[in-house]
Amino acid sequence: MESVDVINAFILLANFVIVPAISYGSQLAIAALGITIVYAVLRFSNFAHGDLMSFGTMTAILFTWLFQSLGITAGFLPTALLAIPFAIIITASFCLLIDRTVYRFYRKQKSHPVVFMIVSVGVMFILNAIVRFIIGPNDRTFFDGEKFLVRALDFKAYSGLAEGLTIKSTQVITVVVAIITMLVLFYFLQRTKMGKAMRAYSNNEDLALLSGINPDRVVMITWLIVGTLATIAGVLYGLDKSFKPFTYFQLLLPMFAAAIVGGIGNPIGAVVGGYIIAFSEIMLTYAYKKFFIYLLPQSLEPSGLTQFLSTDYKFAVSFIILVIVLIVRPTGIFKGKTI
Amino acid sequence: MSKYFSSSNMTGGYGGENILNNCGIEVNQGEISVIVGPNGAGKSTAMKAMLGMITLKTGKIILNKQDISSFSPQDRVAQGIAFVPQTMNIFSELTVKENLEMGAFLRDDNINKTIEEVYELFPVLNDKKNQIAGELSGGQRQQVAVGRSLMTKPSVLMLDEPTAGVSPIVMDELFDRIIEIKNSGVAIIIVEQNAKQALGIADYGYVLVGGINKFTGKGRELLNNPEVRKAFLGG
Numbered sequence: 001m002e003s004v005d006v007i008n009a010f011i012l013l014a015n016f017v018i019v020p021a022i023s024y025g026s027q028l029a030i031a032a033l034g035i036t037i038v039y040a041v042l043r044f045s046n047f048a049h050g051d052l053m054s055f056g057t058m059t060a061i062l063f064t065w066l067f068q069s070l071g072i073t074a075g076f077l078p079t080a081l082l083a084i085p086f087a088i089i090i091t092a093s094f095c096l097l098i099d100r101t102v103y104r105f106y107r108k109q110k111s112h113p114v115v116f117m118i119v120s121v122g123v124m125f126i127l128n129a130i131v132r133f134i135i136g137p138n139d140r141t142f143f144d145g146e147k148f149l150v151r152a153l154d155f156k157a158y159s160g161l162a163e164g165l166t167i168k169s170t171q172v173i174t175v176v177v178a179i180i181t182m183l184v185l186f187y188f189l190q191r192t193k194m195g196k197a198m199r200a201y202s203n204n205e206d207l208a209l210l211s212g213i214n215p216d217r218v219v220m221i222t223w224l225i226v227g228t229l230a231t232i233a234g235v236l237y238g239l240d241k242s243f244k245p246f247t248y249f250q251l252l253l254p255m256f257a258a259a260i261v262g263g264i265g266n267p268i269g270a271v272v273g274g275y276i277i278a279f280s281e282i283m284l285t286y287a288y289k290k291f292f293i294y295l296l297p298q299s300l301e302p303s304g305l306t307q308f309l310s311t312d313y314k315f316a317v318s319f320i321i322l323v324i325v326l327i328v329r330p331t332g333i334f335k336g337k338t339i
Numbered sequence: 340m341s342k343y344f345s346s347s348n349m350t351g352g353y354g355g356e357n358i359l360n361n362c363g364i365e366v367n368q369g370e371i372s373v374i375v376g377p378n379g380a381g382k383s384t385a386m387k388a389m390l391g392m393i394t395l396k397t398g399k400i401i402l403n404k405q406d407i408s409s410f411s412p413q414d415r416v417a418q419g420i421a422f423v424p425q426t427m428n429i430f431s432e433l434t435v436k437e438n439l440e441m442g443a444f445l446r447d448d449n450i451n452k453t454i455e456e457v458y459e460l461f462p463v464l465n466d467k468k469n470q471i472a473g474e475l476s477g478g479q480r481q482q483v484a485v486g487r488s489l490m491t492k493p494s495v496l497m498l499d500e501p502t503a504g505v506s507p508i509v510m511d512e513l514f515d516r517i518i519e520i521k522n523s524g525v526a527i528i529i530v531e532q533n534a535k536q537a538l539g540i541a542d543y544g545y546v547l548v549g550g551i552n553k554f555t556g557k558g559r560e561l562l563n564n565p566e567v568r569k570a571f572l573g574g
Contacts (some may be wrong), residue, residue, distance in 0.1 A: 193440070196433065200441045203432040207424070211487070212416055212445035 009294035011163040021282040023171035026178035029274030031233035032258035034226045040202040040265035041222045044116030051127035054248035056231030057238045060087035061142045076146035092227030139244040170240040257318035263336025281317045284308045342367045344495045349398035358384045360550040366526045373541035375534040381550035382530040421493035425500045428484035431473030442490030457486040478509035495526045
């Protein structure tokens with residue numbers, strides 16, 4: 001084994017595991033933040049979050065098409081980035097509309113969280129139908145601009161290594177946008193009066209009322225944040241992969257797993273959980289054969305693919321992690337609220 | 340002539356049977372009124388009714404000559420009534436300082452001076468201002484709770500069993516602080532299980548039984564009243 005083999009093995013792993021997992025993890029983190037904030041402040045599991053993301057992404061795609069037809073682009077960046085603010089306005093307003101027409105009724109009745117959860121399933125179906133009605137169920141790519149930041153061939157030519165490293169621009173965009181989103185969100189929650197009021201309301205609703213915190217305002221701000229997070233997460237995921245409404249519905253499982261692993265109701269937990277789920281999913285479904293060929297002497301080389309799970313089972317990974325966490329540590333890593 | 344903050348003819352409960360039967364509590368600024376009585380006498384209920392957390396069948400609540408009977412609890416808080424519940428009286432996941440800031444949520448002016456005043460009253464809160472309030476000891480949490488309620492600069496402070504579950508030393512200390520708050524001109528109503536100590540610091544005492552004012556009088560008088568001693572203070 002030469003040192004160049006070790007480098008090759010590492011590049012291989014970076015290319016197929018680390019880079020994709022960081023980008024997917026960032027998308028899950030932003031999505032799980034939305035779920036965790038609904039849980040913390042409004043006290044229910046929002047099953048409509050996946051389809052809310054799909055609604056937000058659809059809106060962003062429509063704006064992207066509009067901009068493209070008007071000849072507006074963002075240069076080497078995808079046009080969708082320009083569409084995000086507009087999509088956020090529409091999606092967040094739509095959240096307020098849903099709250100006004102649906103959730104508020106149950107809040108006034110002081111319904112049990114389970115009732116809210118089932119109501120959110122209803123909202124999920126409606127969102128689901130709206131999205132399919134407007135844009136259809138098909139797979140769509142809405143990415144434009146410069147596709148790669150680092151190309152495999154260029155990397156090989158530059159480094160002289162056998163393995164190439166590819167970094168897609170969407171992966172970098174995902175990480176940058178996700179970091180900015182998290183910083184803004186955490187600044188809001190930790191430093192501003194309204195953010196603290198939201199945490200106070202989440203922590204002790206009665207005392208928040210006694211302190212003069214207006215619950216309607218807290219609920220409104222919560223939905224604006226959730227709509228924003230859902231749109232950003234959805235667009236980032238769609239840019240990186242593609243937009244298909246059904247895929248977004250399927251994302252519910254890893255998203256909830258991320259929120260629960262980190263400790264549901266705890267924003268930092270959602271972020272950490274997002275990366276844990278992403279890394280587990282990708283690491284357990286990656287075929288390590290080539291990686292071991294680089295590192296092990298010829299006699300020990302694996303004969304099979306050395307893949308723990310077929311990629312078809314990637315959702316099983318989230319599910320298994322979810323079950324283990326709920327059995328071993330139901331509050332999650334960062335001591336969220338017990339479900 | 341009713342006192343600064345007073346309630347009269349309060350009858351009602353949480354729906355169903357009446358817990359309060361025509362009872363009334365009064366307090367002046369710079370005075371402490373203490374409500375004592377056996378379990379289930381309606382002590383806390385009377386206090387909550389004065390805050391508007393209970394819909395009364397009859398009763399009138401007067402604050403500074405203004406009838407506030409129809410005000411919501413939030414509006415009464417805005418009018419200068421502060422309330423420290425018996426349990427869940429702090430934001431346990433927020434820091435001490437954030438607890439105080441949330442107490443002043445309704446205020447738009449600079450609250451730093453009030454925070455400093457609370458720190459002067461409870462110096463330990465200054466030392467622990469960046470700690471999560473839920474991690475403090477019972478007595479310290481009680482100080483956070485009282486500190487939070489003082490952030491609105493209230494004219495009336497209502498405390499529901501502030502010494503429940505704290506050690507006797509901490510209790511004495513807490514009562515000393517409450518007297519300090521009284522001396523700054525705040526009207527204070529306390530519901531207490533520790534009747535002896537509470538009546539000891541009370542300007543006025545109310546012994547409630549079955550939601551009725553059984554005995555009322557100056558704190559010292561009640562303490563020396565043989566009937567009250569026998570029935571409620573253990574001889």
